Amino acid sequence: QKEVEQNSGPLSVPEGAIASLNCTYSDRGSQSFFWYRQYSGKSPELIMFIYSNGDKEDGRFTAQLNKASQYVSLLIRDSQPSDSATYLCAVNPMFSGGYNKLIFGAGTRLAVHP
Amino acid sequence: DAGVIQSPRHEVTEMGQEVTLRCKPISGHNSLFWYRQTMMRGLELLIYFNNNVPIDDSGMPEDRFSAKMPNASFSTLKIQPSEPRDSAVYFCASKKGRETQYFGPGTRLLVL
Numbered sequence: 001q002k003e004v005e006q007n008s009g010p011l012s013v014p015e016g017a018i019a020s021l022n023c024t025y026s027d028r029g030s031q032s033f034f035w036y037r038q039y040s041g042k043s044p045e046l047i048m049f050i051y052s053n054g055d056k057e058d059g060r061f062t063a064q065l066n067k068a069s070q071y072v073s074l075l076i077r078d079s080q081p082s083d084s085a086t087y088l089c090a091v092n093p094m095f096s097g098g099y100n101k102l103i104f105g106a107g108t109r110l111a112v113h114p
Numbered sequence: 115d116a117g118v119i120q121s122p123r124h125e126v127t128e129m130g131q132e133v134t135l136r137c138k139p140i141s142g143h144n145s146l147f148w149y150r151q152t153m154m155r156g157l158e159l160l161i162y163f164n165n166n167v168p169i170d171d172s173g174m175p176e177d178r179f180s181a182k183m184p185n186a187s188f189s190t191l192k193i194q195p196s197e198p199r200d201s202a203v204y205f206c207a208s209k210k211g212r213e214t215q216y217f218g219p220g221t222r223l224l225v226l
Contacts, residue, residue, distance in 0.1 A: 034214065042219075043205055043217040043218060043219050043220050044157070044205075044217050045217070046214050046215075046216075049214060088157065101159065101162060101170060102147075102159065102215065103159070104156060104157040104158075104159075105156070106156040107156065107157075
């Protein structure tokens with residue numbers, strides 16, 4: 001079992017719809033969770049992080065965390081073609097010594113079509 | 115503030131040659147990470163440093179890979195000898211304290 005799992009996609013949604021990206025992780029002691037966006041040929045850029053169970057909203061983005069189910073998701077409201085990218089889920093495992101060692105999932109490719 | 119700087123941005127070399135990738139972290143950041151990204155394996159952590167000291171190199175594939183951080187503003191990742199399976203994008207990232215990591219633009223390495 002991979003430490004961080006994501007559906008590779010592509011996830012195709014129409015412009016204006018809600019895109020839902022999901023991620024599961026195996027280390028129950030994981031402390032913090034991150035979503036990075038990576039455009040083709042570019043480097044990953046952080047869009048959201050979440051530490052506590054529940055929802056965290058930032059503009060059109062909402063991160064959701066359920067530690068009991070070891071599940072984290074990212075919702076993108078009013079999806080735009082510019083949101084088309086690969087979204088990487090990253091987890092800070094329990095035994096990382098506080099240095100924010102991140103384990104990345106393989107990423108989900110999102111395609112927003114007009 | 116300039117972001118993480120990596121050089122070269124592209125490198126094409128022949129099998130058996132030595133390759134050196136360079137990274138300058140963001141000023142004031144005390145942790146530095148080297149990643150490798152391929153289609154098959156995704157984004158993998160190779161090694162990370164804290165205050166110039168290597169903390170975890172468990173991701174380094176084999177002895178052909180080595181990394182150094184002689185001071186707070188410079189790090190190198192060396193592959194000697196290089197092999198075609200080393201072809202990938204290599205990212206350097208840095209962070210300060212418990213803040214999040216910021217990635218450099220990456221070096222695209224092609225080993226023929």
